[in-house]
Amino acid sequence: MTDLAIGILGGAGRMGRALVRAVTEAKGARVIGAVDALGNPDIGKDLGVLSGLDALGVVLTDDVSALFGRADVIIDFTVPAATVENARIAAATGTAYVVGTTGLSPEQQTTVAEAGKRAVVVQAANFSLGVNLTVALTRRLAEVLDDSFDIEILEMHHRHKVDAPSGTALALGRAAAAGRGVDLDAVEDRGRDGITGARKRGGIGFAVLRGGNVAGDHTVIFAADDERIELSHKAGDRIIFARGAVHAALWTAGKTHGHYTMQDVLKL
Ligand code: NAD
Secondary structure (H helix, E strand, O other): OOOOEEEEEEEOOOOHHHHHHHHOOOOOEEEEEOOOOOOOOOOOOHHHHHOOOOOOOOOOEEHHHEEEEEOOOOOOOOOHHHHHHHHHHHHOOOOOOEEOOOOOOOHHHHHHHHHHHOOOOEHHHHHHHHHHHHHHHHHHHHOOOOOOOOOEEEEOOOOOOOOOOOOHHHHHHHHHHHOOOHHHHHHEEEOOOOOOOOOOOOOEEEEEEOOOOOOEEEEEEEEEEEEEEEEEEEHHHHHHHHHHHHHHHHHOEEEEEEEOOOHHHHOO
């Protein structure tokens, strides 16, 4: 069988470089190209060299259409404004599309979800196996525990991260809300400061820390009187997200269109 031809969007980024490494170490897939934003200083450079590997003989370009034309699957870790355009191209061309960009507005999210009507789309705020298990366990605990357990979600990321709370923290919040049969929008409590008043029963709180080169720490706390359960996941290196995204890309082979999550890919 020929290797799955993978194209990477955001190839000069932190995740783009990790993706090149993850595809190179995976069986059954190869990188056929990568694209970054027009004017990026790394355009024209070899993807292997950019990613700390030997030269691959494939260079970074700014030609998105050409990449969609050649790839079996596109993996997109860019910025929301680019991702909506890329999702439209995936829908128009029917190319399988794995998307990890976070911080999408509700309208941008709708465009990505709609692409699933025409193409296989796998979208996850976090592609790591461990985090996806933590999401599944969070939902299960929230199903079992009543609202005498206050749910708080704490996350920490590196100093360059631009959106908060992280997409993963929000996914954990949605899982907790779903377990309780409520809408996260109705119960979330973000950014407490000053005289906030007492905690609302049933609320789901978020706290955000930023600093250093932390790849991503998440803890879900279920706090009742006299006892507390904490589920924690700590990412040591962003390669875990890249490996998960490559796993999802391989999973798309032979699937019909649809908007899938990593929970589908991992059958959780
Ligand atoms: P980064 O800033 O290092 O990389 C983003 C890259 O996208 C940059 O090189 C930028 O030039 C490029 N880009 C911008 N516009 C573009 C365009 N129009 N076409 C092609 N490339 C374009 O950021 P990062 O740390 O690699 O993260 C990227 C995204 O992935 C963020 O939204 C981040 O939150 C998300 N992320 C998701 C997961 C996950 O598992 N889902 C894990 C880590 C990061």
